[in-house]
């Protein structure tokens with residue numbers, strides 16, 4: 001089984017600029033205004049940096 005990054009939207013308060021967007025080394029995260037970030041799966045290398053960084057656990061790298 002492969003791991004996949006997921007966004008748990010209910011954990012994200014969606015009221016701030018997502019700090020995890022800048023943490024991603026490959027620019028796989030993007031954010032529209034204060035919405036929960038979006039993942040570009042064609043870029044994500046599943047490094048887990050963003051999931052370790054998000055204090056709300058809204059980004060989770062887990063088995064599908």
Ligand code: SF4
Pocket residue numbers: 005023024025026027028029039043044045046047048049050051061
């Ligand atoms: S798991 Fe790594 S590569 Fe994928 S979106 Fe998060 S920081 Fe970027």
